[in-house]
Amino acid sequence: MAEPKQHSNPVSGGSIDLSMRGGGSRPGMPMTKVKPKNTMRTIRRLWRYIRSYQRGLIAVILFTIITTLLSLVAPYLLGTTVDHYIIPGDFQGLLGLCVVLLAVYAGTAMTAWLQQQVMVKVAQHTVQSMRRDIFARLQLLPLRFFDSKTHGELMSRTTNDIENVSGTLNQSVTQLIASVLSLIGSLAIMLYLNVWLTLLSMVTIPLVMLFTKTVATRTRKYFSNQQASLGELNSFIEETVSGQKVVQVYRREQKAAEQFDEINHKLTNASIQAQIYSGTMGPVMNVLNNLSFALIAAVGGWMAFNEWTTVGVIVAFLNYSKQFQRPLSDLANQFNLLQSAVAGAERAFETIDTKTEYEDEAHSRSIEEVRGEVRFDRVSFSYKNGVPILSEVSLTASPGQTIALVGPTGAGKTTIINLLTRFYEIDSGIVTIDGVDIRQLDKNSLRSKLGIVLQDAYVFSDTIRENIRYGRLDATDEEIEAAARLANAHTFIQKLPDGYDTMLMSGGGNLSQGQRQLLTIARAVLADPAILILDEATSSIDTRTEMHIQTAMRKLMKGRTSFVIAHRLSTIREADQILVINQGGIIERGTHDELLEERGFYYELYNSQFKRSS
Amino acid sequence: MLKLFSYLRPHWVATLLAPLLMLLEVAMDLMQPILMASIIDEGVMKGDLAHIQQTGLLMLGAALVGLVGGVGCSIYSSIASQRFGEDLRHDVFRRVQTFSFRNLDELNTGSLITRLTNDIVQLQTMVQMLLRIFVRSPFLAIGSMIMAVMISPKLAIILAIAVPLLFVVMFLIIRNVLPLFSNVQKKMDKLNTVLQENLAGIRVSKAFVRADYENERFSRANADYTQGAIKAQRLVAINMPILTMILNVCIVAVLWLGGKDAIDGSFEVGSLVAFINYVTQVLFSVSSVAMLLVRVSSAKVSADRIQEVLHTESEIQSQANPVRAVHHQGEVVFENVTFAYGSDAKGAVLRDVSFSVKPGQNVAIIGATGSGKSSLVGLIPRLYDTTSGRILIDGSDVREYELQSLREKIGIVLQETILFTGSIRDNIRYGKPDASDEEVMAAAQAAQAHDFIMAMPDGYDTQLGQRGINLSGGQKQRISIARALILQPSILILDDSTSAIDMGTESRIQGALARLMHGRTSILIAQRISSVMDADKILVLEDGRVVGEGTHHELLASCELYQDIYRSQLGGEEPSYG
Secondary structure, eight states, X not given: OOOOTTSOOTTTOOSOOOOOOGGGOOOXXXXXXXXXXXXXXXXXXXXXXXXXXXXXXXXXXXXXXXXXXHHHHHHHHHHHIIIIIITTTOHHHHHHHHHXXXXXXXXXXXXXXXHHHHHHHHHHHHHHHHHHHHHHHHHHSOHHHHHTSOHHHHHHHHTHHHHHHHHIIIIIHHHHHHHHHHHHHHHHHHHHHOHHHHHHHHTTXXXXXXXXXXXXXXXXXXXXXXXXXXXXXXXXXXXXXXXXXXXXXXXXXXXXXXXXXXXXXXXXXXXXXXXXXXXXXXXHHHHHHHHHHHHHHHHHHHHHHTTSSOHHHHHHHHHHHHHHHHHHHHHHHHHHHHHHHHHHHHHHHHHHHSOOTTTTOTTOBOOOOOOOOEEEEEEEEEEETTEEEEEEEEEEEOTTOEEEEEOOTTSSHHHHHHHHTTSXXXXXXXXXXXXXXXXXXXXXXHHXXXXXXXXXXXXXXXXXXXXXXXXXXXXXXXXXXXXXXXXXXXXXXXXXXXXXXXXXXXXXXXXXXXXXXXXXXXXXXXHOOSEEEEESTTTTSOHHHHXXXXXXXXXXXXXXXXXXXXXXXXXXXXXXXXXXXXTTEEEEEEOHHHHHHHTSHHHHHHHHHSTTTO | OGGGGGGGGGGHHHHHXXXXXXXXXXXXXXXHHHHHHHIIIIIITTTOXXXXXXXXXXXXXXXXXXXXXXXXXXXXXXXXXXXXXXXXHHHHHHHHHTOOHHHHHHHOHHHHHHIIIIIHHHHHHHHHHHHHHHHHHHHHHHHHHHHHHHHOHHHHHHHHHHHHHHHHHHHHHHHHHHHXXXXXXXXXXXXXXXXXXXXXXXXHHHHTTOHHHHHHHHHHHHHHHHHHHHHHHHHHHHHHHHHHHHXXXXXXXXXXXXXXXXXXXSSOHHHHHHHHHHHHHHHHHHHHHHHHHHHHHHHHHHHHHHHHHHHXXXXXXXXXXXXXXXXXXXOEEEEEEEEOSSSSGGGOSEEEEEEEEOTTOEEEEEXXXXXXXXXXXXXXXXXXXXXXXXXXXXXXXXGGBOHHHHHHTEEEEOSSOOOOSEEHHHHHTTTXXXXXXXXXXXXXXXXXXXXHHHTSTTGGGOEESTTSBOOOHHHHHHHHHHHHHTTOOSEEEEESTTTTSOHHHHHHHHHHHHHHTXXXXXXXXXXXXXXXXXXXXXXXXXXXXXXXXXXXHHHHHHOHHHHHHHHHHHTTOOTTOO
């Protein structure tokens, strides 16, 4: 007949409910309230994802309605049992009713199960599509976007926020429907059973609402304090432990521990406050429920005594009044959950709606054959407004030439590469390849003609073979091996236990930095680009190995326009043109010998490297 | 896991009060159905209004007492569990501070961070739940069973069948769900890895125009995860309907058997209602105990991971009667040093290395990637201990010094530059928090960092880190050199710390170092010949052995490998140099 008060409605609920309400309160954290900016628009947007599972969703709603209605009928039947069969002593009727009850219960269980089966699928597939869309969009966004966001932030948008949406779809939506339905249903049946008692049971509702509101506001405040402290602690831990070796070399262990204690203690106090507040919710609800219960029992008893109503009605009524109160307190909680999920979805959509770097490319054309003439004409650029990186840079690379970019860190060498690849768009001036403004070219077609080996060797967790194949997806194993040989990577790869099939750890932790760079060179070799760009590609390779690669590199650069950035002058002395870049401009240009003769910046640079040798 | 519970001992008052207060609440909860039965049987049925009023007040009173119990339990369990977590975190963090480099390599940073954050939070949550629900549910179950037996021993037989059945069903579901969930977790990790790698390599992905490829990689992981999650959640979804079904069948059984007795007059209607209430409570409590066991078993994994940290001993400790070094002369001697990162000498990175550095000498080490240069210098301040052989500073084995005092006078700039959130000033005086602004500036000037620091809007007060300015690789290296210089170390070690600095700046740094470190020992690892050729002594390392030792000119004459390196940097031309 009655469910115990410390648990949510067993029949309308869905999956395992680990949060025990009632006396114990929930030790977990409720959602800190994040208000979505435009709830309706986001929901409509979300609907577009769910729409493809429309039939499933309709089924879910149907099942939810059935489950809720059945769970509403059951107490009524129980009341009837007492009034019509037990008290009058009708055995046959009792038996019949028991069978009916059993059927009702079985039906409820069945539909509850079906509802969950369908909902799990709908929710998971919906968020799968959302995740797919976010990821796909991330692939199209310009680098500027990534500069302004941390990886953690983007990761959290693609995983946490989306998990939130799936959790809510999975549970809150159906529970919300169930809560509203059973609220209305209970009210209707209560009114039908007895109007006066119904009004009586309303007495405590303002109290419940008032209390929920006060506690919820406070709790939210304390929980967001707790969250902030936890965040502070976590980032302190992350930073200190990541830099643990430095901490120890500088003997800062004691100081770090003291700082830690301080934050740790702050967190504890904030948590205790939050937990205590949220812990009062359950017990107080208990009291309010009991108050209402006692009131109804007292008044109901008096009415039954005066024969204005029957015992069965009161028994049933007491049950419904419980069913009526529970969804009331649930609703507030579910609403918060729903709101934070909508906020999560909103953030996800924000990412999906960010303008891609391809959006303005309506009239772009692709390039087929590239001779490799590259020109920069009075190009200016800044990453941040007002902080110019390049000003009025002009350069010309004839087909097949090797251009070396030399200069101090931060002078703008890499920026020139970033503009050529259109990772960033120039502020003024023009960049042409074979005489065509690169802004008129399709970005992908442009980039596929450029082979870039970057300073930070990007290696992903797959086999070495697949990592090299990244350069050209249709390459055969033989071609991969040939590329590795050319990049001088073959020898070390063969020494590994599984050779080319060695699985690399995420970030390439099981290879040295130098080995990783060799792999990325092999990748560029495989790609066979028209224009080659080496951005500090050999900085982590020792000079002897580098010398071995040089031969391969020379072969690779032959007949291609190449841009080389390096600190080691020995790497670049053979270049056809050396451009010395300082403070956003080209200050010297010429061949190695010409520049030495000029006795300028390059000469200084060169001599600082071999000062004693000359 | 039990060992970790000893962390509750200092908070024993709260730890004890929480369950006791919970018992109070449970006792009050147990009274409710019987009071309700009394209202129906004695009051409503018999029309005794006074009884209804009294019992109603009693119910309210019981609820209020229960409120005290519930709120009290919530207060004390919060205090106990939060303080438990605080103390545990405190100890784990301090333990990590004592870790040797070897410990840090073995446990790995990422996993240490999770242990300090997630794992402890997990345990904390579990303790709180234990103090609340683990007391509540079993007592509620037992209490309800006793009440049920008291009301009707005959009907209680239904419980005797239902409870074991419930246990078996829950057990079966949990046993099947757990592996599914750990599977989902793994797939989530995989999804995160793909995402994280993609973000890290977004430039490469764009450069090679591999958006489609990356999308496909992600889609696979995404679909895999979705399949796993659906499977796991569907199995979990069976749980509730089955549970409810068992419960409801019990209720119908009670209704039928009890109803018959009520018709006979041997059982009262109110008791029937109360009995049904107790049955519900028993079954729900039992199931929540079962679900808690799942929590506990997953918390056990966290507990084990934390224990592992707490039980890891640093192998580098000061001796019983250590020598306190006030000031090193700066003489460093390696005697037949062999070193391996693993336990056996097979994979040794240094083999039988012997050499000596006189006080005030300037020594450079050169060699290919992986030749053992960094390992070699790491042995001097005992970041690692030798596998065999010994290292002497000023004639004493490094292991004889008190560890702190040994490191105090050795300044080492690691290959990997790590700066901390905070101002540039704080970063430079990291090893000497009481350094004056003049000292900070002098160190920065020597490291050629002063100019670029002053070019920043906030100068030395510029904030670094997540929300602050991010420096280029060369700038970071210069700050970390300044950080070492401010210590005025007796022995300065630079581990390839100028690789991202252009040559002009580097030679200026070297000039400043020569002045600053005059009369003091410095050891420098470098890739470029230009960086090492001024050294008093150059060591050439290959595969963990010293293959050449001498000055630039000596080595050019005698060491084939050195000649090779030299040629490689000159591009093989102009052999007349040198």
